[in-house]
Amino acid sequence: MKDVADELFAVLRMARVRPMPVVEHRFHETRRWRFDLAWPDMRFAVEVEGGQYVGGHVTKGRFEGDMEKYNEAALAGWMVLRVSPRMVRDGRALAVVERALRARF
Numbered sequence: 103m104k105d106v107a108d109e110l111f112a113v114l115r116m117a118r119v120r121p122m123p124v125v126e127h128r129f130h131e132t133r134r135w136r137f138d139l140a141w142p143d144m145r146f147a148v149e150v151e152g153g154q155y156v157g158g159h160v161t162k163g164r165f166e167g168d169m170e171k172y173n174e175a176a177l178a179g180w181m182v183l184r185v186s187p188r189m190v191r192d193g194r195a196l197a198v199v200e201r202a203l204r205a206r207f
Contacts, residue, residue, distance in 0.1 A: 106187045107138035107150045113196050114139075119203065123148070129180065135171045137182070144206040145180045148199060152187060181206070 111125060127140035127147070137147035149172075175182050183202060185195040 104138075106152065106190055109187075110148065110150060110185070110190045110195055110199075111139060113190065114199065117196055117200075119196075119200065129178070130171075130174060133171075133174070135174070137175075141203070141206070144203075145178070146202060146206050147175065147180055147182045148195070149182060149184050150187065150190060150195075151184050 107125070111123070114122060121141060121143075123139035123141050125139060126136045127142055128134070128136050129140065129142075129147070138150050140147040172182055172184075181202065183198055185198070189195040189198075
């Protein structure tokens with residue numbers, strides 16, 4: 103979903119969202135887990151979920167791996183929002199990111 107995460111980054115830049123996120127932020131010391139977009143100082147991240155209609159993350163191993171990642175993030179104090187490509191393209195992702203940033207400040 104890197105392409106759609108890049109799309110979301112561009113949407114945030116065009117909307118002049120501040121601060122801008124870090125792309126592909128590694129949040130765990132020993133695992134190779136990364137967030138698509140993250141604001142590390144606020145412990146806030148956005149994951150663009152793909153393939154919900156054609157396998158993708160819905161496959162058992164991948165889905166459970168994502169659950170483990172999100173659980174560890176929550177236990178470490180991260181707020182992780184999950185958005186779909188459709189949400190990026192129709193503006194809902196921008197709206198929820200802006201709301202979250204206001205709440206985290």
